[in-house]
Amino acid sequence: MSDLFTELAWLPKVPLDFRQSCRTLLHRADPGRAIAQLAGFALDENQLARLADAIERLRAAGRSLAPLVPFKLGVLGNATLEPLVPALVASAARHGIALECVRADYAQTMAEALTPDSVINRAQPDAVLLSLDYRGLPLTPGLGAGEAAANVADALRFVQELRTGFRRYGRALCIVQTVPPPPEALFGSFDRAAPATLRSLTAAFNSALAQSVAGTEDVMFDVAALAETVGLGRWHSPTQWNVAKFSFDSRFLPLYADHAGRILGALRGKSRRALVLDLDDTLWGGVVGDDGLEGIVIGQGDATGEAYLDVQRMALALRRRGVVLAVSSKNDESVARSVFLKHPEMLLRENHIAVFRANWSDKATNLRAIAAELSLGLDSLVFLDDNPAERGLIRELLPEVAVPELPEDPALYARTLAAAGYFESVAFSHEDGSRADFYQDNARRALLQTQAGDLDAYLASLxxxxxxxxxxxxxxxxxxxxxxxxxxxxxxxxxxxxxxxxxxxxxxxxxxxxxxxxxxxxxxxxxxxxxxxxxxxxxxxxxxxxxxxxxxxxxxxxxxxxxxxxxxxxxxxxxxxxxxxxxxxxxxxxxxxxxxxxxxxxxxxxxxxxxxxxxxxxxxxxxxxxxxxxxxxxxxxx
Amino acid sequence: MTLDAIYQRLTTILRDVFDDDTLVAGPDLTADQVDGWDSFAHLRVILTVEKAFNTTFSAAQISSLKNVGELAELIEAKVAK
The missing domain is CATH 3.40.630.30 (Gcn5-related N-acetyltransferase (GNAT))
Structure with a gap:
């Protein structure tokens, strides 16, 4: 069984000729598109390094990486940074970014920030990633309650000074990381209650850090949440820390770098805006055209039915934060709509769906039409479908569309969609919340545009x-x-x-x-x-x-x-x-x-x-x- | 797992890490003979091996390896357990 988070299981598996494809990138007429496509696979650390090498070579040769958008990132930290850089460069391409990294020397944190002609400040980057480990922060366990509060304030001031320095001298915003606590407890559960344990100190620091970012240009990178998601005991590797001062187990490098890439993408407006949903066996169990309204599986009281409710609940929550919803399904339109109109257990209703395309055309044609109706680019769409052949068709014909792989068990659909992080956002405003309505209105006005892609080539590839x-x-x-x-x-x-x-x-x-x-x-x-x-x-x-x-x-x-x-x-x-x-x-x-x-x-x-x-x-x-x-x-x- | 099979998988791993399809893992191969095998690449090799063979090495084991032969023997001992 592959681990969803460690293996980036929402991304398709890496093809066998991956290294060969990296080598031929130099000879491609449109390397930017090809890079984005290669970055779209579930790359491990070695493969990320391969792709990053190729990107660096193209950059050195003066080649354009368009349509990837340039971004210069300073990378600073108090643990080993070398392996981060290639992983970041390759993962950023997955999110539409042509990333160039400027790395500070190991542990040169404060000097980098406060010296106007430091390596990072001289480069005038777009942003600086403060990749800080708890071991390099002035967090000292074992003090009393009063000292613990002062201690957290000190650590926060340290980060604050870095941020001020880079803003002043580098004209860069900072991406600040929360710190995952180590899994080793001192007392046990009491660690959470005792203010001066590392668990309490890091928790207080993380929460103060999050508050300090609100209302500033700087953005959060919640690495603590990432570590908790995969498990603190797996995240921290004592051996790798001792041998090489790796802040976390390098098996999580692809995950860490992908999350960083999402933030860079979000800063450049590359996050996805619309979720296109298949219906049968994606929003409910069964095939409504065959099983009938009464025969499909959806709703409370049935384990499988609840799994599909989770998908609908997540779609609704995304809609509330501004992600526009659409439907693409091979169905008779009236049959498909009847579920939204009549099924008592459905959470999603017709008025939540901006564009509803249930017909027997191929899905590439439908997705193009949906994008056109919403006046969005194909690179704004995410397409959720349980059928691997449909997913393959869209990846082949419309590589700009994000198409998550789904596990067999529908109970994991919602988690997989969330893990993919397509809708990463660095801020949220009131207008964002009503964006789905805006697109929905827009769609009513827009014209339909239908075209067939190169279906024959795709069919042959099957x-x-x-x-x-x-x-x-x-x-x-x-x-x-x-x-x-x-x-x-x-x-x-x-x-x-x-x-x-x-x-x-x-x-x-x-x-x-x-x-x-x-x-x-x-x-x-x-x-x-x-x-x-x-x-x-x-x-x-x-x-x-x-x-x-x-x-x-x-x-x-x-x-x-x-x-x-x-x-x-x-x-x-x-x-x-x-x-x-x-x-x-x-x-x-x-x-x-x-x-x-x-x-x-x-x-x-x-x-x-x-x-x-x-x-x-x-x-x-x-x-x-x-x-x-x-x-x-x-x-x-x- | 036989030593032969271990060397075969090590060959795949080395080719992946160093992007060099001419590499062949043999008992006498050392880091000096491979372009780019520095201390970080060494860790990448070790970590990739750990993942591929589903095992882990101690710091002492990681730093004491003299050649690929010793690595293969270490893997053999670990996987046999």
Missing amino acids: EMRIVFRPFDATGRSRIAQLINKSNQFNLTTRRYSELDVAALESDPDVFTLQVRLIDAFGDNGMIGVIICRPLGVRAWEIDTWLMSCRVLGRRVEQMALRELLHHARLRGIERLVGRYIPTGRNAMVADHYRKLGFAPVEEVGSITTWEIAADAQIAPAPMVVDRTAFELVAAAEG
């Missing part, structure tokens, strides 16, 4: 393998389940029991197909069921055609039709007849046969009938076909 088999005992129960559960992508919605399905397996007159799809993200399982029955001589009627909505937009339908036609020809069939029987829930496939090249034959009431010749040529989609266990297959056709 390395899809489609597997066709006739019905068999192994697939039987899943086939029956799909036949009885699928509502949306279901042309005729005919229900058959497991016994019926078993009978179809051995019926020589019937042609059956079960479809599985495997892609780069894993096995999607059975995603399609088709049943054809003889219609007079030399024709088949498609009795049942249903598919899982999970794989929509992958051209799987097209490949299934190719397969059907192939078997039809082998069996001397000349035409295929399909019917669409509307049920109120399968509107999404009303045009299914037309899109696949069938011709309309007749319309009786609302039922439409379609036909295609068995020798029709259907273009292949980018996937490998795996065809097994068909008895009659001759070698006549490949």
Whole structure:
């Protein structure tokens, strides 16, 4: 199991050719974009150093790092700083910053601040990071209550003088760190009550420091909170302190640097502004189009339902602090909206959502439209979706959008989203709170802009393998389940029991197909069921055609039709007849046969009938076909 | 874990730390022979090894290592426990 915080598990895993990609950065025409993309992976300390090396080389060669925004940071501290710098440089790129660091010598704190021509002051940085360790502050445990208060005041004055010095001589704002206390207690729980223990001294110092920052230009870096999040006992490494004066265990360097990067990004207006939410299995459990309003899992009293409530609660809290919310979902719009309107357990309601896009277009098109409607750049969006294929699509087509990886357990969705820190803010004003409303109004005025990205290239990158088999005992129960559960992508919605399905397996007159799809993200399982029955001589009627909505937009339908036609020809069939029987829930496939090249034959009431010749040529989609266990297959056709 | 397997993983680690695909971890390899293997790089090697083999070393162990052979033997002893 990977640790969410230590491993930056919201970021995608590092590709195997990462070092190679770093080396070729120098030859890229647009190194800034490429750097941002490489920085977007869950880099460990060595990988951060690699990327930082490449950035330094590009800078030395005078290359532009745009669209990354330049930022010069003084780095000062009373512990070892060398390893911080490359980690900061690479992590800042993840947050849109081309960072240049100016590092003071070890423990040259006060002299750096108060000497006008010190290394940092001479560089006139945009900000100075005061990376202070409690061991370098004048905090002395063991005194009485009165002395303890004076002691905290001394430590605070020390930091205050640094801040004043850098403002005066370096014209820089300061990023001030809280100090994590060591885990070693002196008395035990009483440490919290005794004023002169390190636990109490650091707590008093941290809280006074936070108050001293309010209303100034300087900003907080709550390293104490970071250490508490991962555990003080893990944060502090006595060995690494003794050997190299590392303030914290270097395994947390990527985490520390990412948090610092967020602050730099926030200072340059790079924090994200909008959260785009998928619906099925992201805001509630289940698929509303199939399971119905009553069938989805959301709400108190059910462990899974409460997990989804947590996601909604977090989205609402973010909205209250000014993050605008939008929806992108593959659903019928009326079905999707009905949950927001009618489900009693929903916390999110329609009036919280600035842009609601529930349709069957691909999500890249929808995200572009959402950004346009909100008049925001794509780099302001965060996209939350449980489906790894959708996440992959957006990362591929719209690399500017932040797309967190999600764990399998929905209980961890909210925590993962929060851990990613997309909405980092260094201050909060009253106007910030009403920003979501502003964008929402803006969206009502704005125009829709729809474009398709390079879908083909993306589909090819999915390395899809489609597997066709006739019905068999192994697939039987899943086939029956799909036949009885699928509502949306279901042309005729005919229900058959497991016994019926078993009978179809051995019926020589019937042609059956079960479809599985495997892609780069894993096995999607059975995603399609088709049943054809003889219609007079030399024709088949498609009795049942249903598919899982999970794989929509992958051209799987097209490949299934190719397969059907192939078997039809082998069996001397000349035409295929399909019917669409509307049920109120399968509107999404009303045009299914037309899109696949069938011709309309007749319309009786609302039922439409379609036909295609068995020798029709259907273009292949980018996937490998795996065809097994068909008895009659001759070698006549490949 | 065999010494061979340890050397194999050490090779991967050294290549990652020093960004040099020609490096091969062998018993006689020393820091002097590797471009950029200074005291901070040494710590990076050690910390990466600790993570990869899910173990930790004491300060004395970290500073006493003379060559990659000693590191490999130390890992072997730790991982065997």
